[in-house]
């Protein structure tokens with residue numbers, strides 16, 4: 100089984116986005132942009148997901164939800180923040196209920212800027228995430244192998 | 250007595266594009282009660298009036314929601330213009346109407362796709378979204394943005410369109426009208442679609458009225474209310490009817506929105522036909538002093554904007570009341586007695602926009 104290449108599964112969570120980036124992420128999965136051609140599959144289940152796409156900033160209500168989603172994902176995992184809201188808090192940064200970007204609560208690997216982020220940028224982010232995921236998977240496999248031998 | 254249990258639904262759930270949480274009290278497979286809890290997308294956007302002046306607030310208002318973004322910017326501008334007594338030039342009014350209807354077009358197509366996805370018809374979902382991309386293409390051509398346009402400003406609009414752009418819009422309308430035919434036929438005649446929608450989640454006219462529902466959701470239950478008939482922007486000079494249905498089930502909601510797709514196409518055509526020449530904006534001097542209420546018809550229903558200024562660049566209060574919030578009560582009513590398997594579908598039929606609701 101170690102020789103089989105894995106298709107990363109993508110989970111999308113809407114933090115406190117305005118929907119703009121949200122529907123652009125969805126648009127990426129439709130035939131016009133078709134992000135699935137890079138070998139990813141969209142899923143709704145965090146337990147099966149490898150890449151987390153997060154849109155929107157973190158607020159006091161969804162802080163725990165985001166953390167929990169991240170913890171539920173199996174290792175190795177990659178997080179992509181889509182839109183300036185998820186990167187830094189964006190236009191809502193000064194709002195009383197926004198704590199900041201997604202990296203306030205979970206480690207973010209790839210930042211996709213834009214308000215709203217364009218599908219081309221999102222696809223680029225996904226491609227980078229897939230590459231990073233493959234690298235991490237190699238490392239993870241080596242680690243597991245070493246553990247077994249020890 | 251049958252055993253009751255509570256099933257949590259959301260906030261992260263495959264059929265929900267946005268986070269909302271419902272506690273469903275179920276008896277066997279039937280829903281007895283649904284208790285919503287919201288707040289996952291609350292940002293506190295209205296408080297930004299203290300930090301952004303009234304011109305900058307246009308861009309904040311647009312980001313109340315990314316799907317009906319044009320409408321929010323428009324509603325806010327109308328409210329400030331009303332306070333300041335600014336008369337928007339005719340061309341700007343017509344351009345706003347055209348962009349508003351294009352937004353409605355893309356929003357309804359988006360919804361039809363999500364609904365198809367909700368009952369498991371993936372192909373139909375992709376077809377709807379493929380057509381939606383064509384609408385987005387002309388929106389990008391005319392405004393420069395795909396979902397957030399930023400073309401409104403106090404006193405008019407920021408961008409003008411030329412003949413080529415108008416021709417592209419007309420061309421797109423002709424094309425999608427043709428392409429919509431087979432899709433609409435599938436929604437209306439396909440047995441598998443109808444079996445998921447017919448008679449599911451009926452809301453009577455009385456219930457819809459008592460619960461204060463808005464938009465296509467209320468119109469599907471026979472309530473004849475459409476704020477566009479109040480004649481803001483250029484709607485007063487254009488010819489269209491309010492589309493309603495008397496049935497009140499999920500199919501009626503789908504049918505009403507399909508009708509509105511073609512209605513929007515006709516409104517845009519009329520507006521392009523009548524588009525006057527002239528300025529696209531008037532200069533605005535001074536600061537807003539006073540208060541105003543504006544009611545407009547968003548793709549999801551009636552939205553209300555309240556703005557209060559005190560003569561400084563920073564307005565004192567901005568308040569938005571969005572259609573989804575009005576429809577949540579109706580949703581909980583339709584969920585009562587529904588099958589557990591239909592919950593996702595029923596939530597979709599009100600076309601929920603959580604980020605509008607919670608801001």
Ligand code: SF4
Pocket residue numbers: 115116117118119120121154155181182183184185189190213214215216312315397
């Ligand atoms: S980055 Fe802009 S478009 Fe995206 S969620 Fe934030 S405000 Fe909306």
